[in-house]
Structure formats: structure tokens, C-alpha cells
Amino acid sequence: MSARAKAIAPLAIVIGIISFLWTELSLNFTFNWVTTDAVYAGFGVPTNFHLILPVAFITYGLFFAAGGDNAAFGKIFLATVFGSVAALVTMPLAFSTADAKTAEIIAGEDVGPAYWGIALWVGIFAFILVMILVAGDWYYVAGTFPCFAAVFLWWIATGLDGYVPAAVTTADGTEIPISGSGFSDSEIAANIAANGGLGTPGGTGVAGGLLSTPWYWVWFSTWVTLVCGCILGIVTSKIVAAVTPKPKAAAAEA
Numbered sequence: 001m002s003a004r005a006k007a008i009a010p011l012a013i014v015i016g017i018i019s020f021l022w023t024e025l026s027l028n029f030t031f032n033w034v035t036t037d038a039v040y041a042g043f044g045v046p047t048n049f050h051l052i053l054p055v056a057f058i059t060y061g062l063f064f065a066a067g068g069d070n071a072a073f074g075k076i077f078l079a080t081v082f083g084s085v086a087a088l089v090t091m092p093l094a095f096s097t098a099d100a101k102t103a104e105i106i107a108g109e110d111v112g113p114a115y116w117g118i119a120l121w122v123g124i125f126a127f128i129l130v131m132i133l134v135a136g137d138w139y140y141v142a143g144t145f146p147c148f149a150a151v152f153l154w155w156i157a158t159g160l161d162g163y164v165p166a167a168v169t170t171a172d173g174t175e176i177p178i179s180g181s182g183f184s185d186s187e188i189a190a191n192i193a194a195n196g197g198l199g200t201p202g203g204t205g206v207a208g209g210l211l212s213t214p215w216y217w218v219w220f221s222t223w224v225t226l227v228c229g230c231i232l233g234i235v236t237s238k239i240v241a242a243v244t245p246k247p248k249a250a251a252a253e254a
Contacts, residue, residue: 048217056229063233083147158213159204180212
């Protein structure tokens, strides 16, 4: 084995083991251990707070991109705060500016969703996140942007709650739940139980609404998971440092 392979192998082995453990933990947490009482297609229906398997790998990778040491942990942790909080503020501003026009579409109006509100506020906060660079080198904008994007990624996957209203009222006065914050746990269970147990959870999230989540919980779950990625990084670096063979000291000159 070459010297380069010997140096890389401990890192690769530890990352492989940590990745396995994180995947096992996060999937069981979200779909098995911390769920509502409802079960859909063999999966437990996640609670509003859950761990998001792929999101942790964003900050796990960023940790090493930033140097893979204690300083990198601090940089990426701050990036999770700045990026995710910017997204938290962006979401309500975006859907308050222009929403999915769900009520109008249900009423039969020939309109389509207005995405410009999301685009406008994403652009504004992207500008702000870059301008924070004037504060000094402690701010790692290359880490902040992926964290900012991670929240929007999960917001889309969970059904764009807020942008899509929680519920709409039809002409006959019937209130119809639509997005993640429009359904209670009991309503989700009733939806699944419908049609001989073949109903879907409901909501605009993926997998028939399995992942439908209120927008503020989208932020919190994403931020916690991003921090988990930072922790995976620092734990990996400490283990690798402990198990990597130290180079032999050069023989003393005669």
C-alpha cells in the first residue's frame, strides 16, 4: 500500500462507518422511533420535528472543505445559523408577497402559482448573505449558501407550507386542509384509514403527504440536522487523528 493510500484509508474507513451509523439513526428516528400513531405503507408518519438524512451530509462535507479542524467546526456552525435563519425569514416574506393561489385555482379561476415572491426574497437574502463578508474572514459564505439552500430544499419536499395555504374554504363553506400545517395527527390517521386503509396521509409533501410539514418546523428540523453534520465532522476528525499511525521519527544522525 502506498504512503498516500495509508494516509487516506483511516479517513475513508471512519467516514464509511460514521455514514452508516448516521443513516441508520436518522431513518429510524424519522420513520420508526419518533412518529405519530399513524402508519403509511409501512412507514411511521414523521412528527413535525425529524432528522433529514441527506441534509447532514451537506455540513459533513463542508466541515472538511473548511479545513476539517476545530476552526472549521466553528465556521460551519455559524454558517448553519446564518444560512438557516436567512431562510426562516425568507419563507414567510415570500408567501406573504405572492402565494400559490390555491383558493383561486379551486374556485376555477384560470391562474397559476406565483413564484416571483419566492424568487424575489431569495435574491434579496442571497445579496445580504454575501454582503456580510465585509464583517471579516470569520464569516464563511461558501458554507452559508448550502445551508440557506438546504432549508428551501426541504421546504419544497415537504409541500411548501405557507406558500400553499393550510386550508381553503369552498363556496359552500367547507374548509379543506391543504398543506402540512392544515392537518392534525388525528386527521392524518383518518386519511390513511380511508379507502380500506389505502388512503394517503394528506398534504402537499412528497409520498402522498407523508412528509408534509409546517414551514417553521421545516426550518428547525433542517437546522438541527445541519448541526448534526457539523458534529459528524468533528467526531470523524478526532477519531481519525487517534487511529492514524504517526510517521516514524527520523533516525538520529550518528
